[in-house]
Amino acid sequence: MQRTELIDELRRIVGPRGVVHNRDALMTYDADGCVMDTGEPHVVVLPTSAEQVSGVVRLAARSRVPIVPRGAGTGLSGGATAMSGGIVISTARMDKVLQIDTKNGRVLCEPGVINWELSQTLKPYGYQFAPDPSSQKACTVGGNIANNSGGPHCLKYGITASHVLGVQLVLPSGEVIWTGEGSPHAPGYDLTGVITGSEGTIGLVTAAWLKLTRLPEALRVVLALFPDIAGASNSVSQVIAGGFLPAALEIMDRLAIRAVNDMYQLGLPESAGAALLIECDGVEDGLDELLEDVITICRRNGAIEVRPARTLAEQNQVWAARKNAFGAMGRLAPTYYLADTVVPRTRLPYTMEMVGKISLEYNLPIANVFHAGDGNLHPIILFDRRDRSQNQRALEAATSVMHVSIEQGGVISGEHGIGVEKQQYMTLLFNTDDLAAMAGLHQSFDPLDLFNPGKIFPRGRGCGELAALRRSAVSWAELKGSVTG
Amino acid sequence: MQRTELIDELRRIVGPRGVVHNRDALMTYDADGCVMDTGEPHVVVLPTSAEQVSGVVRLAARSRVPIVPRGAGTGLSGGATAMSGGIVISTARMDKVLQIDTKNGRVLCEPGVINWELSQTLKPYGYQFAPDPSSQKACTVGGNIANNSGGPHCLKYGITASHVLGVQLVLPSGEVIWTGEGSPHAPGYDLTGVITGSEGTIGLVTAAWLKLTRLPEALRVVLALFPDIAGASNSVSQVIAGGFLPAALEIMDRLAIRAVNDMYQLGLPESAGAALLIECDGVEDGLDELLEDVITICRRNGAIEVRPARTLAEQNQVWAARKNAFGAMGRLAPTYYLADTVVPRTRLPYTMEMVGKISLEYNLPIANVFHAGDGNLHPIILFDRRDRSQNQRALEAATSVMHVSIEQGGVISGEHGIGVEKQQYMTLLFNTDDLAAMAGLHQSFDPLDLFNPGKIFPRGRGCGELAALRRSAVSWAELKGSVTG
Numbered sequence: 025m026q027r028t029e030l031i032d033e034l035r036r037i038v039g040p041r042g043v044v045h046n047r048d049a050l051m052t053y054d055a056d057g058c059v060m061d062t063g064e065p066h067v068v069v070l071p072t073s074a075e076q077v078s079g080v081v082r083l084a085a086r087s088r089v090p091i092v093p094r095g096a097g098t099g100l101s102g103g104a105t106a107m108s109g110g111i112v113i114s115t116a117r118m119d120k121v122l123q124i125d126t127k128n129g130r131v132l133c134e135p136g137v138i139n140w141e142l143s144q145t146l147k148p149y150g151y152q153f154a155p156d157p158s159s160q161k162a163c164t165v166g167g168n169i170a171n172n173s174g175g176p177h178c179l180k181y182g183i184t185a186s187h188v189l190g191v192q193l194v195l196p197s198g199e200v201i202w203t204g205e206g207s208p209h210a211p212g213y214d215l216t217g218v219i220t221g222s223e224g225t226i227g228l229v230t231a232a233w234l235k236l237t238r239l240p241e242a243l244r245v246v247l248a249l250f251p252d253i254a255g256a257s258n259s260v261s262q263v264i265a266g267g268f269l270p271a272a273l274e275i276m277d278r279l280a281i282r283a284v285n286d287m288y289q290l291g292l293p294e295s296a297g298a299a300l301l302i303e304c305d306g307v308e309d310g311l312d313e314l315l316e317d318v319i320t321i322c323r324r325n326g327a328i329e330v331r332p333a334r335t336l337a338e339q340n341q342v343w344a345a346r347k348n349a350f351g352a353m354g355r356l357a358p359t360y361y362l363a364d365t366v367v368p369r370t371r372l373p374y375t376m377e378m379v380g381k382i383s384l385e386y387n388l389p390i391a392n393v394f395h396a397g398d399g400n401l402h403p404i405i406l407f408d409r410r411d412r413s414q415n416q417r418a419l420e421a422a423t424s425v426m427h428v429s430i431e432q433g434g435v436i437s438g439e440h441g442i443g444v445e446k447q448q449y450m451t452l453l454f455n456t457d458d459l460a461a462m463a464g465l466h467q468s469f470d471p472l473d474l475f476n477p478g479k480i481f482p483r484g485r486g487c488g489e490l491a492a493l494r495r496s497a498v499s500w501a502e503l504k505g506s507v508t509g
Numbered sequence: 510m511q512r513t514e515l516i517d518e519l520r521r522i523v524g525p526r527g528v529v530h531n532r533d534a535l536m537t538y539d540a541d542g543c544v545m546d547t548g549e550p551h552v553v554v555l556p557t558s559a560e561q562v563s564g565v566v567r568l569a570a571r572s573r574v575p576i577v578p579r580g581a582g583t584g585l586s587g588g589a590t591a592m593s594g595g596i597v598i599s600t601a602r603m604d605k606v607l608q609i610d611t612k613n614g615r616v617l618c619e620p621g622v623i624n625w626e627l628s629q630t631l632k633p634y635g636y637q638f639a640p641d642p643s644s645q646k647a648c649t650v651g652g653n654i655a656n657n658s659g660g661p662h663c664l665k666y667g668i669t670a671s672h673v674l675g676v677q678l679v680l681p682s683g684e685v686i687w688t689g690e691g692s693p694h695a696p697g698y699d700l701t702g703v704i705t706g707s708e709g710t711i712g713l714v715t716a717a718w719l720k721l722t723r724l725p726e727a728l729r730v731v732l733a734l735f736p737d738i739a740g741a742s743n744s745v746s747q748v749i750a751g752g753f754l755p756a757a758l759e760i761m762d763r764l765a766i767r768a769v770n771d772m773y774q775l776g777l778p779e780s781a782g783a784a785l786l787i788e789c790d791g792v793e794d795g796l797d798e799l800l801e802d803v804i805t806i807c808r809r810n811g812a813i814e815v816r817p818a819r820t821l822a823e824q825n826q827v828w829a830a831r832k833n834a835f836g837a838m839g840r841l842a843p844t845y846y847l848a849d850t851v852v853p854r855t856r857l858p859y860t861m862e863m864v865g866k867i868s869l870e871y872n873l874p875i876a877n878v879f880h881a882g883d884g885n886l887h888p889i890i891l892f893d894r895r896d897r898s899q900n901q902r903a904l905e906a907a908t909s910v911m912h913v914s915i916e917q918g919g920v921i922s923g924e925h926g927i928g929v930e931k932q933q934y935m936t937l938l939f940n941t942d943d944l945a946a947m948a949g950l951h952q953s954f955d956p957l958d959l960f961n962p963g964k965i966f967p968r969g970r971g972c973g974e975l976a977a978l979r980r981s982a983v984s985w986a987e988l989k990g991s992v993t994g
Contacts, residue, residue, distance in 0.1 A: 127750045127855045150752060174694065183694065185702070186671065199942040209659065209668065209851045209885060211922040211931070212939065212965065213711075213947045217670070217702025226698075238752045265612045267635060267723045310794030366694045370612040400694060437696040446696070454697065457684040461954070462698045468949035480697060 025087045027066055034069050034111070037079040042117070044068035053112050056097040056104040061444045065092060065106035070117045074192055074200050074230035077113060081228070082198035084111055090477050091196075093224035095135065095167030098159040100362055101443030103171065103223050107478050113228060115166045121145050122231065129236045130189055130206045135166025135229045146236065154181035154237040157439065158347045166229050172221030174439035176272040176346070179397035180305075181237055183439070185220045192231040193219055196470040206233045218465070223441050224476040226469035240305035243271065244315045245333040245342055248322040249296040253277050253380075253392065255326040256298040257373040260396040262321050264369055270318060273397030274301040274346050277376075280391045280404070283352040288345040295328065300396070301346055349393040350404065356389065357406035361418045363425040367434035369399040378428045379403045386421040388414065400438035401429065426452060442480045450482050510572045512551055519554050519596070522564035527602070529553040538597050541582040541589040546929045550577060550591035555602045559677055559685050559715035562598060566713070567683035569596055575962050576681075578709035580620065580652030583644040585847055586928030588656065588708045592963050598713060600651045606630050607716065614721045615674055615691045620651025620714045631721065639666035639722040642924065643832045651714050657706030659924035661757040661831070664882035665790075666722055668924070670705045677716040678704055681955040691718045703950070708926050709961040711954035725790035728756065729800050730818040730827055733807040734781040738762050738865075738877065740811040741783040742858040745881040747806050749854055755803060757788040758882030759831050762861075765876040765889070768837040773830040780813065785881070786831055834878040835889065841874065842891035846903045848910040852919035854884040863913045864888050871906040873899065885923035886914065911937060927965045935967050 025033075027045075034043050044050065045067045055062040066089070071077045084091050090110030097104045106112050115136035123132040126149050133142060139160040143152040156175035157163055167173070169191065174183045181187075190204025193215070203215035210216070219227055250256045256275050263273065276284070276299045285292050292299065300322065304315050319330050333339040345352075353360045367375045376392065379401070383390040394402040405421050407414040426436050426449050436442075436449045450459065463481065466473075510518075512530075519528050529535065530552045540547040551574070556562045569576050575595030582589050591597050600621035608617040611634050618627060624645040628637040641660035642648055648658070654676065659668045666672075675689025678700070688700035695701070704712055735741045741760050748758065761769070761784045770777050777784065785807065789800050804815050818824040830837075838845045852860045861877065864886070868875040879887040890906050892899040911921050911934050921927075921934045935944065948966065951958075 127746065128853045129749065172694075172699075182671075185699065186667075195942075195946060199946075201940075201943045201946055203943075205918065206853065207851045207884070207920050209657075209883070209923045210920055211706075211927050212935065212944075213950055214657075214670065214699075214702045214706055215946060215950075217699045217705075218950070220702075221696075221699055238754075261612065264614065269723075307795045307799070309798065310792045313794065314792070366692045368610075368613045368691065398694070399692070433690065435692050435695055438694045442696050450697065455686075457680075458686045458688075459697075461680060461684075461686055461700060464953035465698055465700075465703070465950060468953035469946070 030087060030089065031067055033083055034067060034080065037083065038069050038071045038076045042070045042072070042076070044070070053094070053097070054105070056099045056102060061102040061105055061107065063105050063107040064109065065112040066109045068112040068114055070114045072117045074194060077194045077228055077230055078198045078200050080111065080113060081194055081196065084474060085196065085198060085472060088472065088474070090474050092476050093170065093228045095164035095170070096138070096159070096162045098163045099167065099171060099443060100364070100440045101437070101445040103441045103443035103476070103479060105444065107444055115164060118230065124149060126151065126236065128206060130233050131236055132231060132233050133165060134231055135164060135169070137165050139163050139165055139168060147239070150239050151236040152239055153234055154178070154187055155184045158350065165232060165234065169220055169229055169232060170222065170224050171439065171441040174395065174398065174400060176274050176395060179273055179395065180269055180271045185217065187235040187237070188216055188220050189233040189235055190216050191219055191229045191233070193227040194230055195227050196472065196475045200230070204233070223443065223479055225466060225479055226475060240271070242308040242311055243303060243305035244311055245301070245303050245339045246315065246319065247331045247333070247342055248300040248302060248319065248327045249292065249329040249331070250298040250300065250325070250327055251295065252297040253376050254373050256300040257376055257396065259300060259322045259325040259327070261369050261372060262325070263318050264397060266317070266321065268314060268318055270302055270397065271305040272301065272303040275299070275392065275394055275396040276301070276346065276349060277392040279356065279389060280349050280393045283355050283391065284345040284349050287352050287355070288341055290341070290345055293329070301342060346393070353391060353404055353406065356391065357408065359407055359409040361405040361407065361422055362440070363401065363403040363405065363422045364438045364440045365425060365429035365434055365436055366398065366400045366438045367429050367432045371432035371434070372396060372399055375401065375428060375432050379425060382421050382424045382428070386417040388417055388421055390421070395438070398438070399434070401425070444479060447480060447482050450480070515572060515574065516552055518568055519552060519565060522568065523554050523556045523561045527555045527557065527561070529555070538579070538582070539590070541584045541587060546587040546590055546592065548590050548592040548594065550597040551594045553597040553599055555599045557602045559679060562679045562713055562715055563683045563685050565596065565598060566679055566681065569959060570681065570683060570957060573957070573959070575959050577961050578655065578713045580649035580655065581623070581647045583648045584652065584656060584926055584928060585849070586922070586926045586930040588926045588928035588961070588964060590929065592929055600649060603715065609634060611636065611721065613691060615718050616721055617716060617718050618650060619716055620649060620654070622650050624648050624650055624653060632724070635724050636721040637724055638719055639663070639672055640669045643835065650717060650719065654705055654714055654717060655707065655709050656924065656926040659880065659883065659885060661759050661880060664758055664880065665754055665756045670702065672720040672722070673701055673705050674718040674720055675701050676704055676714045676718070678712040679715055680712050681957065681960045685715070689718070708928065708964055710951060710964055711960060725756070727793040727796055728788060728790035729796055730786070730788050730824045731800065731804065732816045732818065732827055733785040733787060733804065733812045734777065734814040734816070735783040735785065735810070735812055736780065737782040738861050739858050741785040742861055742881060744785060744807045744810040744812070746854050746857060747810070748803050749882060751802070751806065753799060753803055755787055755882065756790040757786065759786040760784070760877065760879055760881040761786070761831065761834060762877040764841065764874060765834050765878045768840050768876065769830040769834050772837050772840070773826055775826070775830055778814070786827060831878070838876060838889055838891065841876065842893065844892055844894040846890040846892065846907055847925070848886065848888045848890065848907045849923045849925045850910060850914035850919055850921055851883065851885045851923045852914050852917045856917035856919070857881060857884055860886065860913060860917050864910060867906050867909045867913070870909070871902040873902055873906055875906070880923070883923070884919070886910070929964060932965060932967050935965070
């Protein structure tokens with residue numbers, strides 16, 4: 025099919041205003057937050073209903089054109105990038121909160137609803153949507169589901185998978201199914217679980233029942249300062265091992281503190297080598313005692329100062345510094361590469377020490393701002409993209425961080441997905457049997473490999489590459505012929 | 510392959526003591542708690558390692574003999590029953606807790622570990638495994654994973670799916686994979702989610718990393734008595750809508766109270782038409798206030814009496830009455846049929862009223878003991894199995910309960926699985942597209958349909974039957990040939 029024909033057909037399905045095909049406009053869709061990998065789609069559509077999405081998908085299947093689902097494009101792994109062209113389906117116009125059902129503790133909304141706006145909408149009812157990625161003022165709940173996103177408060181409340189009760193899903197065949205409608209007790213296979221974190225490779229969510237989380241009655245925020253990151257990491261490990269469950273435990277290291285200190289007028293001392301942001305929430309009674317226990321552990325691990333954020337304004341200031349720390353990195357270097365790995369909490373101090381060594385080895389500054397309570401590292405490798413050598417060293421340093429994390433029993437992605445950025449690392453974590461099981465699952469949903477193709481699975485690498493994995497899955501499936509055939 | 514040959518081969522894999530083939534011994538494996546559907550296996554094996562399980566599975570695949578995984582056989586839906594013979598793989602000898610890792614909040618154990626014993630083992634460390642089915646003194650964690658089991662405390666702590674961090678799994682191909690090792694942030698598809706609740710149809714779990722839940726600092730148990738079930742149901746609905754989260758909210762109706770009253774010397778008054786068991790847990794501070802708020806709601810809904818269980822002995826007595834209520838039904842009738850459905854909490858009062866009408870319509874007493882906080886009904890239909898008419902009416906009454914639950918936006922199984930007992934009801938809840946998506950997923954793992962065959966999917970019914978569903982999934986998959994040739 026010619027591109028112009030495709031555009032005409034798409035217009036018939038979503039209306040003329042729902043199709044973007046102008047080259048300048050398309051350029052804004054050529055990457056997500058990860059600018060290392062880019063790719064321009066042939067066309068972008070902005071449907072307004074599941075029926076329209078289904079129509080687009082059926083057309084794409086008939087025409088063998090790839091589909092790339094896209095939320096706000098705030099991912100950092102290239103997951104929403106059309107690497108080999110095709111149709112980008114943007115959920116931007118599916119942005120309505122459809123039903124707030126407080127009595128059953130759930131809310132029904134479309135995938136393009138912005139995470140932050142959902143929580144603002146729920147606030148007057150006394151509820152929130154708990155997962156809160158740093159990008160929450162832009163990212164969408166559909167993107168959160170696709171990437172199984174985390175956020176600072178996921179330490180206490182769990183990542184996105186714990187908050188999705190059921191979704192309406194357009195399958196690669198164009199069929200529209202519901203995977204559940206809010207009961208955690210749904211029988212049959214857990215299709216909600218399959219879709220969550222599948223990065224747009226097995227379907228497109230067109231509506232979701234999400235879990236409501238009660239806003240806490242009260243909360244406390246303090247910043248504990250340490251001479252070095254080891255003291256902060258050890259404190260986090262001991263807080264959790266002690267059975268305490270703060271709402272958030274976030275660490276910033278010396279470089280990160282330097283970046284945000286001026287910008288947010290935090291007035292932190294030069295001597296601070298690490299800051300541990302502690303938030304405790306719950307019922308008012310007992311909250312100060314919990315906080316006191318956590319602070320005691322910090323002091324035992326060498327905290328030099330503990331600063332409470334006493335007013336709402338102070339709390340917002342501290343959180344803004346943490347959530348916008350990535351942006352503040354622009355003060356330190358023209359480009360950064362965000363590594364995103366997870367290690368068991370007990371391995372945090374050692375892993376952070378190794379990250380320091382990697383920084384020295386590759387002669388690039390690395391700042392650290394991370395979800396310590398979850399063991400979710402975010403080493404921010406600072407470099408100048410225009411310098412070829414720095415570019416190369418940044419990528420090698422990131423690979424070293426992956427290797428160290430896996431050696432410590434960790435995984436290669438915390439919350440930003442695999443996308444295209446990390447697919448070559450999948451074989452570090454999974455063997456061929458593991459990947460073949462995933463490829464078989466993928467094939468059962470998307471046999472034409474048209475949904476976000478070229479993502480997640482390693483490419484062109486023999487054993488880990490999708491076609492080979494599928495052959496491995498299929499060779500087993502072919503046995504079936506000898507039984508029922 | 511002859512049965513004797515098969516037995517010889519199995520002995521070589523699991524050792525002579527790991528094979529049960531004596532006819533008398535096999536009879537004890539002919540059913541699970543659901544005695545309505547029985548089926549005797551050809552042979553039972555009791556492996557002690559993933560390698561042995563893999564060996565058995567490979568042999569079964571070569572010989573085209575079905576495999577039926579089995580925990581303690583306490584399910585009530587026939588899920589562990591070998592309906593068409595084959596090899597039952599019992600996990601009874603894989604009963605070790607392998608590693609308690611409190612620092613990372615997880616425990617590694619084999620599938621045959623008994624739920625209750627796991628929590629007893631964790632107690633000295635200050636932890637528990639939170640899902641607590643009524644059968645917890647017998648049921649295994651492998652069975653809990655297969656059925657995604659619930660229990661009274663799942664209201665606050667979530668059902669089994671919320672507590673499985675990753676599993677070692679023997680696939681129908683005999684391959685052994687790990688789906689995760691404890692990090693909630695595992696990248697790739699959520700195979701842990703796929704296996705949880707899949708009732709042994711896509712693999713056999715040989716080890717699992719489970720989440721540790723801290724034992725609460727303190728708890729309170731009270732029994733609120735109401736003249737009728739409506740008052741109790743409305744209280745539950747209002748407690749949750751008010752944002753309160755007790756650890757458990759369990760209702761017993763008049764008939765159930767009658768059954769347990771004498772047995773456990775509860776001394777409840779004749780006037781009590783419903784008892785609401787409330788447990789609140791957490792830190793000591795604020796707990797009495799939470800309880801008081803809940804009790805106020807009960808009184809507003811007509812509670813005639815509120816009895817606190819002041820001592821540990823009194824608490825254990827109340828819980829024993831609740832957990833053994835099914836057993837106590839023997840005092841009322843020779844047989845009972847346990848229905849197990851879920852409705853949105855707000856639909857509880859109406860649904861309970863309808864259950865009362867169904868009891869009158871079919872002229873059979875129905876007792877109710879259920880997880881009210883979750884909206885998980887357990888109408889216990891009392892009848893005499895030897896009476897053909899009662900038998901028939903019991904089944905029809907159960908079907909009516911299903912229909913009413915689905916009409917109210919509910920589902921057909923809370924925690925006992927679909928098994929063989931409810932497969933014919935799957936089409937009430939799912940349409941052909943939904944079921945075809947599940948069948949496709951199943952096929953990608955178990956193309957020979959050898960793992961617990963004849964379960965979950967409707968049988969011999971045209972549109973909902975597995976072979977037809979697979980054809981529907983396959984016809985789409987065959988398109989692939991035209992692309993990749």
